[in-house]
Amino acid sequence: MLTRILSGLLLAFASLTAYQVAAQVPDVRISEIHYDNTGTDSGEAIEISGPAGTDVTGWQVVLYNGNGGVTYDTRALSGPISATCNSRGVVVLNYATNGIQNGGTGATDTSSPDAVALVDATGAVVEFLSYEGVIAATNGPATGLVSTDIGVRELGTEPVGLSLSRNASGVWAGPAASTFGACNDDGTVEPPAEVATVSVAPVSGSVIVGATFAFTATALDAEGGVVPGTTFTWVTSDATVATVSATGVATGVVQGSVTITATAPNGIAGTAALQVNPPPTGTSDIRINEIHYDNVGTDAGESIEIEGPAGASIAGYSIVLYNGNGGASYNTTTLSGALPATCDDRGVFVVTYPQDGLQNGSPDGIALVDATGAVVEFLSYEGAFPATNGPAAGMTSTDIVASQTNAPIGQSLQRNAANQWQPAASTFGACIGNGGPPPGNTISFSGRNPGDPALPVGFEDQLFATVRDGNNVVVPTTITWTSETPAIASVDARGVMRALAEGTAIVRATAADGVTTATYSLPARVAVAGTTAEYAGNAEFGEPQDGDPSDDFIVRYPQYTASYNPNRGTPNWVSYDLDATHFGAEDRCDCFTSDPALPSSFTRLSTADYTDSGAFHGYGIDRGHMARSFDRTTGSLDNAVTYYFTNIVPQAADQNQGPWAILENELGDFARFQDREVYIIAGVAGNRGTLKNEGRVVIPERTWKVAVIMPRNQGLADVVDYRDVQVIAVNMPNEPGIRNTPWQTYQTTVDAIELLTGYDLLALLPDDVEIAVESNTQPPIGNVAGPSTSSEGDAIAFTAAGSLDPNGSIVSYEWSFGDGVTASGSDVTHTFAQSGSYTVSVLLTDNDGLTTTVSASITVNNIAPTVNDFAGATLVAGETYSVNGSFTDPGADSWTATIDWGDGSPSLQTQLAARTFSGSHVYSTAGVYTVTVTISDGEGSSSRTQTVTVTEQVPSQLTAAKALIDELVAAGKIANAAGASLKAQLTLAERLLANGNTKLAVVTLRAVLVQIDVLVLLTPLQASDVTALKAAIRQVISAAG
Template identity: 60%
Template sequence: MHSMTVTRWLAAAGALMLSSLATAQVRISEIHYDNTGADVGEAIEVSAPAGTDLTGWSIVLYNGSNGASYDTDPLPTPVPATCGARGVVVLNYPANGIQNGSPDAIALVNGTTVVEFISYEGVFAATNGPAAGLTSVDIGATQNGTEAVGMSLQRDVAGVWTAGTSTFGACNDDGVEPPDPEVASVTVSPPSVTVAVGSSVSLSASALDASSAPIAGVPFSWNSSNPVVATVSGTGVVTALAEGDTVVSATAPNNIAGTSAIHVTAVTQPPVTDFHINEIHYDNLGTDAGEAVEIEGPAGSSVAGFSIVLYNGNGGIPYGAPQMLSGNLPTSCTDRGVAFVTYPQDGLQNGAPDGIALLNASGQVLDFISYEGSLTALGGPAVGLTAADILASQTNAPVDTSLQRLSTGIWDSVLSSFGACNPESPVPPTNTILITGRTASDAPLPVGYEDQIFGQLRSPGGVTIPSTFTWVSETPAIATIGQNGVFRALAAGTAIFRATAADGTTSTISLPTHVGEESTTAQYGNNTEFGEPLDSDSSDDIIVRRREFTSSYSPVRNSPNWVAYAIDATHFGSLDRCDCFTMDPELPSSLPQISTDDYTGSGAIAGYGIDRGHLARSFDRTSASLDNARSFLFTNIIPQASDQNQGPWAQFENYLGDFARLQNREVYVITGVAGNKGSLKNLGVVTIPTHTWKVALILPRDTGLAELRDYRDVQAVAVIMPNDPGVRNVPWQDYLRTIDEVETLSGYDVLALLPDAIETAVESNTQPPIAAISGPAGSIEEGSSITLNASGSLDPNGSVVSYEWDFGDGTTASGVAVTHGYAQDGVYHARVTVTDNDGLAGSAVFAVIVTNVAPVVGAVPGGNVNVGAAYTVAGTFADPGADAWTATVDWGDGSVPSTASLATMAFSLTHTYTTPGAFTVTVTIADDDASTSSTHTVLVAQPAPGLAQAIPLIDQLVAQNKIPRAVGTLFKAQIVAAQRLIARGNNPAAVVILRALVVQLDLLVRLRQVTAADVAPLRSLLVQTIGSLGG
């Protein structure tokens, strides 16, 4: 574990106490860490001036229970113009990604400088990381787990935090910055301190306003009242020079000051005891492993309650939790015994300096040592004591070595022996072999994959001795190894390899292997969804399709021509890099079998660094071990200049990966090589390209080819980079090119499946026209017209030359403005497609809402009919829509209503009544959405009683002088005769008489003695009666 240097600590403290720009301009502006149920939408927002470059900035999360950091994430960059002159960037976290406090904290860090260190639900001091030694500032607002999803804590422009509905991605602290408050008081921390001669301590000053609220960004001048005893630097670092007392003051610009009392004492060592710290291991080559501390004392002695306390040389205070001992010391060697405790990776800091104290059960310090320098404890159980420097250190030491106290009291670096007594005297020096390339703490090598290890013969003085090595696998069933140090995992377990130098010196290394696992959470799709790149010669394209990427491998280059893959947030995880470069087993076995050794040493021959460069980035495949391992297959690896790979290429990879990892976007990438500048080691096997290229399409999450409608639905970015040294510090943006230029260089058509209009715009950066439609708001009724206008359409780099309309109802038109009528109700999407002078097209849609108009039924007159006679209802109706209509007649007599489907706006339905009476007839006309009705009354009578009504009608014609009285008397006689026949059941005879009477009426009309209107009531009654009698 690496401790923070004094310089870094002071820089961090200075950022909180002295910086006026960073604190005021870049700040944490919104957080969400807790809600009811499972935490959802956890995020942190940072506000800054628009355009701010946040490269190197990060958010570090701190655990209030132990003061240690638990997560670090880089900030997206640059800051967009979200709200005028300011903007925000957002980091999204998984469920429970941000701890729920009581308390916890967040540090905003620029490089290694802490700009803000805020906490929620309390305050605490950080024990590691960039904020080590700093005390957090409580924001004064909390989330207690009862809040609804969608709430957050937000900071306004005045710096006040409140709870509200989340606005991540939008500004909540913009506006006029409040005026700087007046300093009313200054506090110096700690207010008093005791320090030994020759030691230093850092003080911090805080300015408060009249309400005792802290003021950020206040500069202080520092002064010691007795510089003979102790001096103070301009950043508050006190250096003790002689025994005595002094007062150190920190003064704000308005002469308000605070003080700290400094007491300087002589150096004090812990008492000499029979217990001491005996062996330690804190640093080694690669990731720290096997960290431990051993103590020694009289055999059989009880160490119950003894503890080991670790000290941070930066500040002289303890860090981490004390390690407790128990039981009795065993008889490890004669009359002495040892016991040891282990620590996790980075559990022991790496010095410059750091220390370790051994305490007995009463808390008395029995031993206090330091490494990589001396330190005086300024806090904890060893306060006031100065540690004894062991004058030995570890820097990139072999994993299996430690620092041990020999019987002479001298500390030396030898093979670790935790749990056993140390040598009585230094071991005679011999040559040793340092094996590098992979360590036991690296991720286990997956079965079927390869890596390479190297031997280095070293003299006792650490000088490298040239030598050849013989490699042997002592576990051939688990892994094999070649004489170039390339080894392959065959089964899960621990592989042991032995290296023997030419002088006979030998050493082994043990490395873990395992069976790789595929991710169950990563969501992979079609890597070539936008088209599989094609060129004019497919003979050098061997296509290999995997979940993680699709590759075209060249048997000429012996490396890929191109690789296509997608990136989304599910592809990222916590897996370490595999570092297992291996020939892809999907390739034909007849091809040269490339191994990592083909690249080893190639840079020295070429005269510049050459990396095994990934086309699909390894970090984008970290959700499971096999997903990551496959990114190391040589179908994904090219010879890449180190300066390019670790410079602008890495910058561009970060830029694209952050869209998927941090901004919930989908990124499709096609990347490859071009040109030939020789081969690795000049062997003519693996071609070194002159250029690398990459095309990326950035879309919303879970969006693909099927969802693209317009070139504005996708953001396209393309680069061409020279595969040369000397470009490490060149911004990737300097290599931006069009996709057309990439296709010209590579010879590949990379986005063949994009719709032509979108492909043309995306690949050439020639923008198609932007269509726009204006029209009336609201809705129109069916049968009416609407006027639509596309004159608002524009072309960014040309002119619109045509307008074509599709009204959504099967009809079309041309022109800038059009008028169209809709015959039927519904929602129609009228689309205009505009074409510019480049032949590119754009379209827009206008939703036309057409409402229904109910049909209107004309009046239907009433009527009379005898029982058994057919009664017909007929009429018309009006409807402006082209609907399908249905006529329904309810005859009012309880019978089943009659219905009829209508093709025209007219109806006619017939019904026979079986009982007499007055019935209300209801005619209803319905279209597909609405209906209207009309009613009238029909009188139904029995034939004979009904015929009696004829006599009054005849009398009325006589009284009106329409017919002579004699004719009337004749007509009535015929009526009476018919009634008598009906009464006797002789209906046919009655029908003959009544028909004769109808003929006589018609004759009178033809002779113009009466009009048809005069006799119409009588004639209608006779006809109805005839019909009811079956005549």
């Protein structure tokens, strides 16, 4: 029924011209496509155009196969559309060689279209465009929709570098030089051209009473160009003879001729002629009653039989074969003579065809046409479709419902008296039911076809045998299976065949009657590993572990690593890496087999343990891959390994074929088309009982998956921050009814899956990254503010108050200034004691214990030391000058003091540990000297000077001393006698100095100092009274040396 509805829709939409895609152009739209060129296809791509900034996360581009209307590829879009050209932008999807199907083969052929659907985030189809014809989608988001042909095509003869593109008016053109990545639909929309002529096709046609015929109309401008978006008004010249719908589909009412007219809105019209013929007479007397078009292996004995009254003339009759893909005829056989008396008053006539002379369906058709050209009947098998040419043009076929798919040789489809078609042993040349004794029982096989990939040696598949009697009624029975080629394959009691060696395996099925028996041949081969896949890192982030290793039997293959649980009969988890090198052209083997790596003590499973589980439990149950078989297709062995039961769990069909499959497709697209490395761990949780209550295989309550997505060829060593990875975690209920639920509904955290299963996942990630990605919480986002330059000794303020935590709060700020000093708090002040370049960092910790360290750089400039004032002196030649002083420096440097004495003698240089300096020097010559003290910290320096005056060694000091004694005597502080004695000794010292007897002069002067000290002790003379006196005497002593 669905096929008939879709065929009707195709007819209804056939009147839309390719260029009507411009009538309503959505804001976000498909704007460019390249799918075919000469030689090997190259640069296949699809471009999406839309307003800049539009978020297309969750949108999809879905490719449809025109043969059957099914999807064959889905690509996910994400993020906003960048501003490529002012207010609009584009997103380009690149495909592998032959990633986009090529449509038909001719310039006008519309029998092999393909299509593209643009689907928004809600699942609504934004537009459904096709090339080289129109299709009706039978699955996916566009189910039930009929595509719009873009009206231009690539023939496969064009050079590389061309494409088909859409302009601002929505009109498609090309092939022309491709502009992928640049806007081609952002210009000003030109007003539609004026319709000058209208063309109706075909210009004439015929139809029998009650049948339909479809016309199409095209509007052309004055220059012969198509006017897009034109709508037509359809009328008939005589509605009593034929009517016409608003879409140009005419229906015959009575015999006669009419004119069908299509009129554009401006009144310009085009016409076509339609002849309505009467319905053929006697259609129940001559009819098609037996067909054989397909059998197992090479087709043989393909035939069509017609049946009718004996002696009826069939001269001028013809049998016209129709291709269901496009509706065109592909063979005509003209009949002659009359029907023989094959069985009393009835007769049959058989037309035989060469091998593959009859197409194998999906669908195809047969028209029986009488001598007047009227179609007696238009039948089809494997679906209905409209004929587009020949005697049945405009008619829709009648599906006989019965079909042949790898039928045994010797069977056909036969029509009974109730007008029902059924398979049975062929009786070509004999009347059905009257052609001799009824045929015996037959056996047909299913489960695996000879055309499937050869069964790999060491792998298994299950075969099924069905017994039918001569009336094609199924006979309930038991089947005994045996192998006719035991060296090549074995087969067990449940029909599970195991390939043992390369070759053709022959198995025999025998019914319980012991008489009905048949053999079945299938190829077997040795599986070969692919050479292009780069397998590494299946457990890149660690093999998951829980607290009970007793139920974790680890198997490791290049294709995956798994923990198998013998108590469940399924893996606990399967871990594998996925990148673009893992995809190839190998077909999937459908060869579910017990893993030979498991110990012999484990229960050995076969695919038969799953068979009939759906019927038993009341909902579909699949043999579900944890590591998808499509992801391992570079070699037959690579693919076969994924069919080991260490990788298989019972999955509800609605889950496995619904959200689970959609997520698998998206992860696969990351690897295939977006140059990503995808690390996947998938597993099970819970227990819904066992398959068929047999206690062998546990049906999980949930299946879960964790995917870590990174740039291609990156792994654990490249992870330093949580932003280095994208993590997707899902936990799906394993139950019916969720087929159309988006996978995003089941997103969760890795932490939640770990809590559910007890397994530690992603254990090798750095702890801070693991915490963030597993909890789906983010660490703080740091911000440091402060000056980039400063000077030694300055108090510098830093702040991290601008930091924030996306999902919590920051609880601590720990600073490090790069000079060994630390501090705490969001706002801190720090003084650098030394010049240099420093990295100031702050460790932020949030309430989840997640941390982030952010840093800033600062350059601290040097401040040169400043020398403080120090004392000069007045000396006598030969006397020692001692200098002591200090300096200031905000930096904690090491310093050097250099003292230049000013008399040409070597400077004194001293390394200092403190901010003080000292030194001494003896001046031997009288003069005035400038003493310069310079302090350097290695980067800068400063100096300060002082004056030292040196006089000659003359007795003037002793003369002064005598005068001071006289003053003390006059003041009554020294007795006259004592004063005279002191002065006499000073005079003696003068003489001695004058005579050069310095040593004796010094002894004399020291004796005077002793006497003065005695006077201070024994008389009222005070020490303060004699300070100047003693200083003068000491100066002479010092000068004398």
